[in-house]
Amino acid sequence: MPANRNTSKGRRAKSSKHKQPGILLRLFHRMPRWSFWLGVVAIMVVYVWAFYYFFVSPFGFRWRALYGDTSLPQGxxxxxxxxxxxxxxxxxxxxxxxxxxxxxxxxxxxxxxxxxxxxxxxxxxxxxxxxxxxxxxxxxxxxxxxxxxxxxxxxxxxxxxxxxxxxxxxxxxxxxxxxxxxxxxxxxxxxxxxxxxxxxxxxxxxxxxxxxxxxxxxxxxxxxxxxxxxxxxxxxxxxxxxxxxxxxxxxxxxxxxxxxxxxxxxxxxxxxxxxxxxxxxxxxxxxxxxxxxx
Structure with missing residues (x-):
């Protein structure tokens, strides 16, 4: 029976160790709430910039033409x-x-x-x-x-x-x-x-x-x-x-x-x-x- 108790303790120890949060998760919990939202905004800004740079800017004239905002040749x-x-x-x-x-x-x-x-x-x-x-x-x-x-x-x-x-x-x-x-x-x-x-x-x-x-x-x-x-x-x-x-x-x-x-x-x-x-x-x-x- 003592052997079984030791085994049980070992399992509980492993289980509790397994449930401990990782380093990144602990850092996340310690971060101020404002820094989290700042990161979200930064990611959105980068995404919008990348979308514009690769998909909108090269075809800017066509996008404006499609939405009626392009000028016709003058003269x-x-x-x-x-x-x-x-x-x-x-x-x-x-x-x-x-x-x-x-x-x-x-x-x-x-x-x-x-x-x-x-x-x-x-x-x-x-x-x-x-x-x-x-x-x-x-x-x-x-x-x-x-x-x-x-x-x-x-x-x-x-x-x-x-x-x-x-x-x-x-x-x-x-x-x-x-x-x-x-x-x-x-x-x-x-x-x-x-x-x-x-x-x-x-x-x-x-x-x-x-x-x-x-x-x-x-x-x-x-x-x-x-x-x-x-x-x-x-x-x-x-x-x-x-x-x-x-x-x-x-x-x-x-x-x-x-x-x-x-x-x-x-x-x-x-x-x-x-x-x-x-x-x-x-x-x-x-x-x-x-x-x-x-």
């Missing part, structure tokens, strides 16, 4: 939009009667037509017809694919897009370079698309791309002969120092008649200049050949 009067099936069904009558950007009417609409060598935007036909019917200067663009030869893509665009007098020149939207092509091969492919489309419509196509892509891949002199449509978001001015015709300055615009967001663009010139750029104008290159063909 431009000719505004337009570009659309695709992502905008869904558009109320064209409302867009025409109520749609304004910076208290200026919408003058032009760029419409996605094709992509690659086999894809037609499902809303293209209706958008293309409705934009003309409601009095907008319209244009059609092709999204360049890295998966199809440039010749096939050009022929596919030509087959499906019937541009008329008064329409803007065809647009090549090029934003990606095929991984299997060298820079020179890629440039030649882009030029092949441009040359084939120019030969068919009788006008020099417009090149759409973003600033850094232009400078990295399309900065050669032969590309400067084409009208340039630059995508450069949430900045007060375009950094590109060369000539440009259009500037896509935000992708979070809101307008009556369109659900969700839509891209806003400006034209670098007057409305007269915009109309002079269209097919059939006296200044359009090669238009007589196009008129004879059609």
């Amino acid at each position: 431009y009067e000719i505004h337009g939009i570009d659309i695709s099936h992502y905008q869904g069904d558009i109320n064209w009558a409302m867009l025409r009667s109520q749609g304004q950007i910076d208290r200026c009417p919408i003058r032009f609409v760029m419409i996605k037509a094709t992509e690659g060598a086999s894809r037609i935007d499902p809303k293209f036909k209706n958008n293309f017809e409705q934009s003309l019917e409601h009095g907008f200067t319209r244009g059609a663009y092709h999204f360049y694919s890295v998966h199809s030869p440039a010749k096939d893509q050009a022929n596919f665009f030509i087959k499906n897009v019937n541009l008329q007098q008064g329409d803007l020149p065809p647009v090549l939207d090029v934003e990606h370079k095929p991984k299997g092509q060298s820079d020179d091969e890629f440039k030649n492919s882009v030029l092949e698309w441009l040359n084939l489309v120019e030969k068919h419509y009788g006008v020099k196509p417009i090149i759409y791309t973003y600033y850094k892509f232009k400078m990295q891949y399309l900065s050669d002199r032969e590309f400067d002969q084409y009208p340039y449509w630059i995508a450069h978001y949430y900045v007060d001015s375009v950094e590109y120092q060369g000539d440009w015709k259009f500037w896509q300055h935000t992708d979070v615009g809101k307008l009556p008649g369109i659900k969700g967001y839509v891209d806003f663009n400006i034209y670098n010139g007057s409305y007269y200049d915009l109309r002079q750029l269209t097919i059939g104008s006296r200044e359009t290159i090669g238009v007589e050949a196009y008129k004879e063909k059609n």
